[in-house]
Amino acid sequence: MIGSNVLALALTLLAGTQAVPHPYDSQVGSLHHARSRAHNHIRDVRRSEQLDQQYGYEEEFEALTYQYQKRADGTTTSGWDYVGCVTDGSARALPAVSITRTAMTVDMCTNYCQTQGYTYAGLEEGNACYCDNSIKNGLGVSASSWTCATPCVGDSGQTCGGHWKMSLYRAGSASGSGDTYQGCFSGAKILNSIGIVTNTITPATCTNYCTLKGYGYAGTTLGNNCWCGNTLDTSKKLASDSTCSTKCSGDSSLTCGGTNLFQVYIAQSSAIVTTSSAPSSTSTSKAATSTSTSTSTTTSAASTAMPSSLGCFSETGSSKLLSAVGIQTNTITPISCARYCTTKGYGYAGVTKGNECWCGNTLDMSRKLSSTADCSTKCSGDATMLCGGTNRVGVYIAKDGAGTLTTVASSATTTTSAAVSTSSSTSAVSTTTSTSSQVGEGSATVGVASVPKATGTKQLYAHHMVGNTYSYTQATWSDDITQAQAAGIDGFALNYGSDSWQPARLSDAYTAAAAKGFKMFLSMDVTSLGCSSTGNAASLVNQIAAFASNSAQAKVGSKVLVSTFAGNDCTFGQSSVDAGWKYFRSLISAQSFDIYLMPALFSDISTFSKNTWMDGEFNWDSGWPMAGDALTTASDQSYMNALSSNQTYMAAVSPAFFTYYSPSTYNKNWIYRGDDWLLARRMEQIISMRAQFDFAEIISWNDYGESHYIGPIRADQPNSQGWTNGMPHTAWLEVIKYYAPAFKTGSYPSASDQLVLWTRPHPKAASASAPSMDRPRGWNYTDDLLYAWVALKAASQVTVTSGSNSVTWNLPAGVSKLSVKSNAGTIGAKIVRSGSTVKSYDSTGAFSYTNTPTDYNFNYFVASA
DSSP states (O other): OHHHHHHHHHHHHHHTOOOOOOHHHHHHHHHHHHHHHHIIIIITSOOGGGHHHHSOHHHHHHHHHHHHHSOTTOOOOTTEEEEEEEEOOTTOSSOSEEEEOTTOOHHHHHHHHHHTTOSEEEEETTTEEEEESSOOTTOOOBOOGGGGBOEETTEEEEEOBBTTEEEEEEESOOSSOGGGEEEEEESSOSSOSEEEEOTTOOHHHHHHHHHHTTOSEEEEETTTEEEEESOOOGGGBOSOSTTOOOEETTEEEEEOOBTTEEEEEESOGGGOOOOSSOOOEEOSSSOOEEOOOOOSOOOOGGGGOOOOEEEEEEOBTTBOSSOSEEEEOTTOOHHHHHHHHHHTTOSEEEEETTTEEEEESEEEGGGBOSOSTTOOOEETTEEEEEOOBTTEEEEEEOOTTSSOOEEESSOOOEEOOOOEEOSSTTOBOEEOOOOSSSOOOEEEEEOOOOOOOOOSOOEEEEEEEGGGOTTOOHHHHHHHHHHHHHTTOOEEEEEEOSOTTHHHHHHHHHHHHHHHTOEEEEEEEHHHHOOSSHHHHHHHHHHHHHHTTOTTBOEETTEEEEEEEOOTTOOTTSSSHHHHHHHHHHHHHTSSSOEEEEOOOOSOGGGGGGOTTOSEEEEGGGGSOSSSSOOOSHHHHHHHHHSOTTOEEEEEEOSOEEEEEOTTTTOEEEEEOOTTTHHHHHHHHHHHTTTTOSEEEESOSSOGGGTOOOSOOOSOOSSOHHHHTTOOOTTHHHHHHHHHHHHHHSOOOOOOOEEEEEEOSSOTTOOOSSOSSSOOBTGGGSOOEEEEEEEESSOEEEEEEETTEEEEEEEOSEEEEEEEEOOSBOEEEEEEETTEEEEEEEOTTTOOBOSSOSSOOOOOEEEEO
16 A cells, blocks of 8 residues: 555656645655755755864865866856855855845856955855955855755856855966966975875866865875965975976876975965065974074964874784774874874874874873883984884874863773785775684774763653654554663654644654653654744644643653754744744743753854754754764864853764655755764764763654664655665664663663674665666765674674675674675674674575665665674
8 A cells, every 4th residue: 555655656756747645645745845855955054164074185175176177057157267165154254245136147146246346256045146355254164066056046057056055156267377376396395284185186176175275375296186285485496397297187188296396376365374484393303493594485383283292102913002094104294193183083193103193082091101212213204203113103182172082091992903005105094804714804993982970861862753654553653662762762852744644643652652651852843844934833832732741741851842853944924033933932931831942953053052042952963974084073062162051962873874866756865974883983972972961862763765764664664665675774773772871871781792784785886787866976985894883791703794705803892893895795793702603693585785786775784693
């Protein structure tokens, strides 16, 4: 019955006609029409403050260069260059002048800014144009190209930004010719504030990259390197450009410097720092001070400040001191290493062997040596500095507040890194490990950090899509609740929409919860329910009132907990959003109860502390990384810093994200990175921050369309069967069950030999033989790995297998996070102790990894032993 109606709905959508709605058709259509709007125009608007920290340089640069080389709107604008998609905010990146027109085009905006005497033009929301001579107010951070996908109202073939996202143009050529070109310079470090290596380097893409990073100069070198800075040593300029002859990786008809040769361009003159003489440079190693007397411009001291040293530490090949991420290159110094770790979101930076840099957030202080004498190997990037040694690590503070720093009395985090291989001077360190007779590729992270002490009652909720419960009975709700309670989840956030049948499901949910001592609270999906009129406000208040006195109602103190999906555009018939929500609160004040309002807003976070009508904020986007790097806590810290002392923070937790709806249906086709053991990693992060907030919400229990469900796959799917059928996720509940007590009580439970595996069904770059549509956006942000999570009662031998790749580790008691390279075939794992197999799993008959998929599927298959 469900399947036939879903098929009917799909055929109706394709034909463009109106069918007589079945209740389930209504549920699918209304829910996903609303969620599609929300996801494409609200939730996919990535947070402005965190893009620069969460995007890896290479991934960010690739998106930026794609925008420049192949503009989304496919047009050219005479005399103006497209810089890229950037963030905006209420203070405005280009605040000088602006216009809004019902026939807005790119040419109209650039012509307007030119006539007003400005060199930057930015388009937003399809109809708005902003101008200025520089990017201001800390905005203008590069954003994903698809967030600037709103068609221009005057020409739908062009794109004019998005919601708080600006399509940015700059007057004059960015090609590297004319007045912007400064010449060919000789030296290894002409510009070294920030850099990128990619196969799309040209003078134009490098100049645009440095502009968006806020630097005055851009320099191309080695053909595929781009570096930025605000000061330039003009004494290093060569008389002729002929020496800078290496072809650009992005355009072989252009040149991009050479070995120790830079071709330098002005990115934005407003950022350039000029000095009359070279200041002294200082290092903390043997050469104390060197001074130049030239009258040239030199590198700004602020961009090359020596990080704070924590001393010299010991490590072994099988037990690394810092292991989260690392690089091996011939340009390593404590400065460059600290900068690298900062950009990766880590707080500690460690230099070792002269040419390696490793990062992490946990530091074993018991390994600190009494003397720094053993850290005596010269740095590959500067022989006057020292960079650890063999099994010796010089440790520095990368950046205060980057990541969550933990020091422990004994090693809490190690990797089983047996070999280091590099393919270029800036390649990431890859590890191979095998202690079995079969050679495989894998990595392991052993242990968890100590749990910080905290006050307050902690609550862990899960986001439940009521729109996916049409066929639910009280018994179905009861079964969901039983499984959630067993995993340590305290309640459901009930995301409900405008369908006429949903209030009855809410009533069943509260009734089932009351019988089991479980909690519920309403998450008003205002993108579906509406929030533009006084009638909308009254309806929402009435729904809250219906359950306010129910024993299952979650509360904060004596106040009824209420949340939202979105809400940053709600006016409730008033003159502004602020007035609208104050009106909503006035209706609540007339009731016999009060509420604790913790919405999930997608607006400028600088406004949060001024929103006196909200009691806190649910940071929906904090559950996923936005590009190709592992998730950090940078977004959490930014949101918490933006809230007032009277407001509360709620963090998001999610295991993955993949959605695959075609343009003829809901037009949602992208992924967020779910790698790096995302669910376990995120649970460990909220545990590390438990002293800072009391609430966390898992996204989601049953949102099948976005592939982050942790509950059972039930009948009411929103046309997502193509990527969810045969892809169970309930084994993730075992991971949550282990971490939930640590977040809520401060103590981990005893391990009981749990083993959980998850993997995607095919390589990310595989070509489907009969795809429904293109690969999802962000497909390259993931890794082709089988992930495993184990919690051992005692030391054991653990083997993880993907096809022909099998890796074995000898692991201690407790948690270990493992991964192996994915190969075609079945997956499996086993725990062996004292020669006996304790637990094992084999996916034969249930799952097989393939190199030749029929259609694309970036969902995870999850299983447990």
